[in-house]
Amino acid sequence: MPGATRGKLIRFLCILSFIALGVFVESRFEVSWRLKSLLNSKPRGAIQVAQSQFREIESALLPLKLETVKIGVEKDFAPESGALCSFDKYVVISDRQAHFYSYSLEDKVAHRPAWPALDNHYAEFLKTPKAKYNYFFRVHGLACPIWKNQRRIIAVHEAFDVDAQLTRYTVSMLSLNNKLESTDTAWRVLYQSDPVKYQAARNYGGHTAGGRVVYHDDNLYLSIGQYGLTLEEQAGNDPNLGSIIRLDLKTGAASQISSGHRNPQGLARLASGEILSTEHGPRGGDELNLIEQGSNYGWPSVTYGTEYETYAWPANAKVGRHDGFKKPLFAWVPSLGISQLVQATNFHPRWNSDLLIASLKAGTLSRLRYEEGGVRYVEPIWIGPRLRDIVETEDHRIAFWTDGGELLLLSIDDDAFARNTRAMHSVLQPANVTCMTCHHGGPTNPTHVAPSLSKLMGRAIASDNFANYSASLKAKGGVWSEESLRSFLRAPQEFAPGTSMAIPEMTKKELDQVITFLKALD
Numbered sequence: 001m002p003g004a005t006r007g008k009l010i011r012f013l014c015i016l017s018f019i020a021l022g023v024f025v026e027s028r029f030e031v032s033w034r035l036k037s038l039l040n041s042k043p044r045g046a047i048q049v050a051q052s053q054f055r056e057i058e059s060a061l062l063p064l065k066l067e068t069v070k071i072g073v074e075k076d077f078a079p080e081s082g083a084l085c086s087f088d089k090y091v092v093i094s095d096r097q098a099h100f101y102s103y104s105l106e107d108k109v110a111h112r113p114a115w116p117a118l119d120n121h122y123a124e125f126l127k128t129p130k131a132k133y134n135y136f137f138r139v140h141g142l143a144c145p146i147w148k149n150q151r152r153i154i155a156v157h158e159a160f161d162v163d164a165q166l167t168r169y170t171v172s173m174l175s176l177n178n179k180l181e182s183t184d185t186a187w188r189v190l191y192q193s194d195p196v197k198y199q200a201a202r203n204y205g206g207h208t209a210g211g212r213v214v215y216h217d218d219n220l221y222l223s224i225g226q227y228g229l230t231l232e233e234q235a236g237n238d239p240n241l242g243s244i245i246r247l248d249l250k251t252g253a254a255s256q257i258s259s260g261h262r263n264p265q266g267l268a269r270l271a272s273g274e275i276l277s278t279e280h281g282p283r284g285g286d287e288l289n290l291i292e293q294g295s296n297y298g299w300p301s302v303t304y305g306t307e308y309e310t311y312a313w314p315a316n317a318k319v320g321r322h323d324g325f326k327k328p329l330f331a332w333v334p335s336l337g338i339s340q341l342v343q344a345t346n347f348h349p350r351w352n353s354d355l356l357i358a359s360l361k362a363g364t365l366s367r368l369r370y371e372e373g374g375v376r377y378v379e380p381i382w383i384g385p386r387l388r389d390i391v392e393t394e395d396h397r398i399a400f401w402t403d404g405g406e407l408l409l410l411s412i413d414d415d416a417f418a419r420n421t422r423a424m425h426s427v428l429q430p431a432n433v434t435c436m437t438c439h440h441g442g443p444t445n446p447t448h449v450a451p452s453l454s455k456l457m458g459r460a461i462a463s464d465n466f467a468n469y470s471a472s473l474k475a476k477g478g479v480w481s482e483e484s485l486r487s488f489l490r491a492p493q494e495f496a497p498g499t500s501m502a503i504p505e506m507t508k509k510e511l512d513q514v515i516t517f518l519k520a521l522d
Contacts, residue, residue, distance in 0.1 A: 047074065047101065047110040056413060058442065059367070059381050061350045063416035066383065067409040071101055071110050079405035080135065083389045085144035085153070090180065091391070091399050091407065092153060096138040097122065100153075102180050103407060105395055115174060115182045118155060125160035125167065125205065133205055137167065140211020141223075141267075141340075141389075147215070147249060150183075151176040156213050156222065158206040159192065166195035167205045169224055169238075171213065171247070190220070191247050191254060194238040196227050208280065212267035212340060220247040221257075223264035223277055231300060231315075242299060244277060244291050260297035260325060264289075266341040266357065276329075278338045278357055281305040282313075286338040287328035288357070288368070288375070298325030304333055330368070330375045337361025340389045346396055348412055358387035358400060363445065365390075365398075365410075382445055383408065435514070456480050456518050472496040482515060489514060 049069060057064035071077075071093060078097040085092050093101045098118040103110045118139075125131050141156040152173050159170040172187040210225035226234065226242030234241070244257045244264065257275070266278030275291040285305030289297055301315050302322045313319045322328070332338065337360035344351040344367075355368040363384050369376040386403035393399050393409075400408040416422075438450040444465045451464035459480050462473040473496045478484060484495075489511060492501040506514070 047071070047112055049103075049108065049110050052108070056416075056442070057381060057383070057410070058422070060379050062348060063413040063422070064381075065411055065413040067411070069103065069108075069407040069409065071103065071405060071407050074099075074112070077405060080403045081138045081140075081388060082401055082405075083139055083142040083155075084391055084399060084401040084407075085142040086391045086393045086399065087144045087151060087180065088394055091393065092142065092144055092180075093401060093407065094139040094142055094155060095405065096135075098139050098155070098157060105393060105397070105409075111180075113180055113182070115153075116184065116186050118157060118172060118187055119159070120157055120170070121160035121162055124162050125158075128160075128165060130165070131205060133207060136206035136209070138206060140206070140209055141213045143213045143215050143220070145215035147218070151178070151180070154190070154213055154215070154220065155187075156211040158209065160205075161195045164195040166197060168195050169193040169206075169209060169211070169227075169241075171220065171222065190249070190252070191222070193224065193240060196229075196241070197233070197237055198229070199233050199236075208263035210261065210264040212265060212277075214267050214269050214275075216269050218249050220249060221245075221267060221269060221275060222247060223261070223267045225263040225265075226261065226299065244275070257293055258289075258291050258295045258297060258326075260295075260299050260301075261289075262299040262303075265339045268341050268343055268355075270343050271345060271353070276341065276355070278341050279328075280338060281331070281335055283308045284333040284335055286332040286335040288330040288341075288355075289326070289328050290373070292326070295326040297328070298322060301325065304328075304331045305335065329370075329373075330378070335361065336364065336366070337386070339387060340391075342390055342392050342398075344392060344398075346392055346394070347398060348396070356390060356392075356398060358390040360386040360388065360403065363387065365400075382443075383410075384443070384445065435517075453518060456485075457482070470496060470499045472498045482519070485515060485518060486511065 049071065053068045055066055057066050076099060078095045078099065081096040082094050089105045091103045091105065093103065098120065100113055100115055101110050102113055122137060125137055126134060137158045139155055139157045143154040145152050152175055154171065154173045156171050158167050161168050170189060171191040172189050174187050175183045177183055207228040208225040209227055210223040212223045214221040222245050224240055224243055224245065229237060240256055242261045243259045244261065245254050246257055247254045261279055263280035264277045265280060268276050270276065277289045277291055279287040279289060281287060281303050282305040285303040302325055303313055304320060304322060306313050306319060339358045339360055341355055341357040344354050344356055351367065355370050357366040357368065363386060365381045365383050367379040367381060385406060387400045388403050389401040391399050398410040402408060435453060439453045440448055441452060441454045444452045451466035457480060461476045461478055461480055462469040476496055488495040489503055492499050492503055
C-alpha cells in the first residue's frame with residue numbers, strides 16, 4: 001500500500017476512533033445524567049416542599065414539638081382559608097380556591113392530584129358587581145371518609161348560581177382509589193342551599209358560612225352559617241341557614257338538627273356520639289355548643305358578645321346574657337376567632353378524650369377537659385399563626401392548616417418526655433423572686449405583658465418582640481450581661497429612670513440565685 005494511501009487510512013481510522021470515543025463518552029454522560037436526574041427527581045406530579053422547621057412547645061402535661069411544612073409554592077396557590085382532612089398516612093389539603101394537595105407524612109412529599117376541577121363557577125362570580133368580598137367565596141371544610149368501601153373526598157364550598165346571580169352553600173363529593181386517584185370524571189353535588197338572597201345591593205359570597213362536615217354511618221353532619229343576614233333578610237332565605245343539619249347519603253334527605261347559629265366553624269362527633277360545634281360570636285362570645293335535636297342557640301337574638309362598634313347588643317336588652325335559648329357549654333370573652341375542633345383519641349393517653357380547638361385571632365390551640373357534660377378546664381397553648389383547620393392523623397400527630405398556607409404537625413417531644421425534665425424557661429425560679437409572674441420563656445406574642453427572658457444573656461437591651469418597653473430602656477443601648485443585669489436588678493430606676501419594673505430588695509445570695517436562673521435560660 002502506498003505511503004500516502006496508508007496515511008489517509010490511518011487518519012480516517014483515527015477520526016472514526018475519536019467519533020466512537022465521543023459517542024461512548026456522550027452515551028456514558030447521558031446515562032449518568034439521566035440516572036442522576038432520575039434519582040434526584042421528585043415523583044411525577046410532586047411539588048417542591050420547603051425544608052421543615054421545628055420548635056419546642058410547652059404544655060401542662062406534655063412536652064411538644066411543632067413541625068412547619070411550607071406547601072404553597074405554585075403560582076395559583078391561594079392561601080387564607082381552606083381546609084384539610086386525613087387519609088391513612090396522607091393529609092389532604094385544599095386552598096381557598098379549591099386547589100388540592102396531598103402530603104405524605106412518611107415521604108414528606110406533596111402532590112397535586114389530577115382530580116377534576118370543582119365546578120363552583122368562580123370565574124363567573126368574579127364578573128358580577130356583587131363580588132366585592134370574593135375572599136369569602138371559598139372551600140370551607142373537607143372530610144375524607146370511606147363510604148361503601150371506597151375512599152371519598154367531600155368538600156363544603158361556595159358555588160355561584162349563574163341563573164340567579166347568587167351564591168349557594170354546596171357540598172360535593174369525589175370518589176378515589178387507594179392511590180388517591182379520582183375514579184370520577186366530575187364532582188357529584190350532594191347538597192345545595194337555596195341561592196342566598198340579600199335585600200341590599202351586596203353579596204358576601206360566603207361570609208359567616210360555617211361549612212364544616214363530619215361523616216358517620218352513612219350520614220354527613222353539616223354546619224351552615226347564617227351568611228351575615230339581617231333579621232329581615234333571614235325571613236326570605238333558606239331555613240337551613242344558621243343551623244346544623246344531617247344529610248342521609250343513601251337517600252339524599254336533609255333534616256335540621258338545631259338552629260340559631262351564627263358562624264359554626266367547628267364541628268365534631270365525639271366517641272360518645274355527642275355532636276359539638278364551635279361558633280364565632282361578634283365582639284366576644286365565641287361558643288362551644290352541645291348540639292341537641294330541636295334546640296335553638298339564640299342567634300341573632302342573644303350573644304355573650306356585643307356589636308363591634310358599641311357596648312350594646314340591639315336585639316337583647318340584657319346585654320351579655322343568653323336567656324331564653326340553649327346556652328353554650330363554654331364561651332370565650334374576648335373572642336379567640338374560634339375555628340375547628342377535634343377530639344383527641346390517638347395522640348397521647350394524657351390527652352385522650354380532650355377537645356382540641358384551634359383559633360384564628362388568638363393563634364392558640366385550646367385543650368379542654370370535657371367530661372360528664374361539662375368543661376373542667378381550658379389550657380391555651382400558644383402556636384402562633386392563624387389556625388384555620390385541625391385534624392388528628394393516624395400516626396399520632398395533630399395537623400393544622402394555617403391561613404398562611406402552612407401545614408403544622410404537632411407531636412410529642414419523645415426525648416424531653418423520656419428525660420421527664422421541663423425546659424428551664426418553664427421551671428419556677430427561686431422562691432423569693434417571682435419573675436415568671438409577668439415574664440415568660442420562649443417567643444413573645446401580643447398577649448404577653450412583659451418580654452421573654454429566654455436567651456437574655458448577650459441580647460441587646462429592649463430588643464425582644466415586645467411593644468411596651470419604657471422609653472428609658474429603649475434608649476439605654478448595650479446588651480444584657482451579668483454586670484448590667486445586676487445593676488438593673490439592684491436598682492431598676494437608677495439603671496433606667498421611668499421603667500415600670502419594680503423589684504423588691506434582694507440580698508447578694510438572692511441576687512446570685514436570680515442571675516444563675518437567668519443565665520440558665522439560654
